[in-house]
Amino acid sequence: MVTGEIGSGKSTALRYVIGGLHPSEYRVIFVTASSGSILELYRQILGELGVDNAGASRAVMTRRIKREILELVHGKKMKVAVVIDEASLLRLEVFAELHTLTQFEQDSKPFLPIVLAGQANLVDNLRYRNCLPMASRVVARCHLKGIDQKTMEEYLRHHLAIAGVNRMLFDEAAVTAIHQGSGGLFRKANHLARGSIIAAARSESTLVTADHVRLANTEIF
Ligand SMILES: Nc1ncnc2c1ncn2[C@@H]1O[C@H](COP(=O)(O)OP(=O)(O)O)[C@@H](O)[C@H]1O
Numbered sequence: 001m002v003t004g005e006i007g008s009g010k011s012t013a014l015r016y017v018i019g020g021l022h023p024s025e026y027r028v029i030f031v032t033a034s035s036g037s038i039l040e041l042y043r044q045i046l047g048e049l050g051v052d053n054a055g056a057s058r059a060v061m062t063r064r065i066k067r068e069i070l071e072l073v074h075g076k077k078m079k080v081a082v083v084i085d086e087a088s089l090l091r092l093e094v095f096a097e098l099h100t101l102t103q104f105e106q107d108s109k110p111f112l113p114i115v116l117a118g119q120a121n122l123v124d125n126l127r128y129r130n131c132l133p134m135a136s137r138v139v140a141r142c143h144l145k146g147i148d149q150k151t152m153e154e155y156l157r158h159h160l161a162i163a164g165v166n167r168m169l170f171d172e173a174a175v176t177a178i179h180q181g182s183g184g185l186f187r188k189a190n191h192l193a194r195g196s197i198i199a200a201a202r203s204e205s206t207l208v209t210a211d212h213v214r215l216a217n218t219e220i221f
Pocket residue numbers: 004005006007008009010011012013186187190
């Protein structure tokens with residue numbers, strides 16, 4: 001289970017990890033959750049498995065998902081994982097049933113790990129009584145926090161370097177303002193950095209100052 005505020009880097013971290021897994025050895029079924037029913041989720045998983053029409057009954061759909069997974073695990077000797085991003089959107093009744101996907105009658109080996117990523121209320125949702133079977137199966141939890149100020153400075157330098165700028169455009173107070181204004185969260189920091197560079201350019205300044213960041217901050221959420 002991976003939790004973190006909006007823009008803390010959950011999806012990026014998942015994509016990074018998945019990108020490092022060799023496709024001949026690993027099969028990652030990546031779905032972005034919706035607030036729909038569990039049938040919607042099963043349909044998404046089946047779609048990722050290349051099965052587009054498995055009917056509308058949940059019994060048929062779960063059987064089909066399990067058959068596909070058993071084929072990957074035993075037939076193709078692959079390691080399979082389901083990754084559900086935005087899992088904090090899932091309805092409680094989905095959590096009440098989701099763990100049954102990992103149960104295979106013939107085999108007690110837990111060969112279908114599920115990674116759930118979402119905002120912090122994911123943890124609260126799993127505290128509901130109906131979700132306890134799922135919650136009791138969580139083996140690892142990680143919370144992505146905002147980065148500290150020094151890392152924010154490195155982050156800004158990193159992005160400048162990618163854009164071909166080798167000079168630090170942001171003065172120290174601007175870095176502090178971006179760090180504080182974003183709470184150390186990447187996406188908000190991106191917006192503030194971009195907005196403050198535009199503000200600096202508009203005032204024909206070659207250095208981005210805290211005033212430019214403040215101007216940018218009034219224009220975004
Ligand atoms: N580890 C990282 N290194 C550099 N940039 C990152 C990193 N994680 C996130 N970002 C930046 O922050 C943005 C938001 O990250 P994202 O993974 O979409 O957040 P979340 O899924 O938690 O809402 C990304 O588009 C990317 O620009």
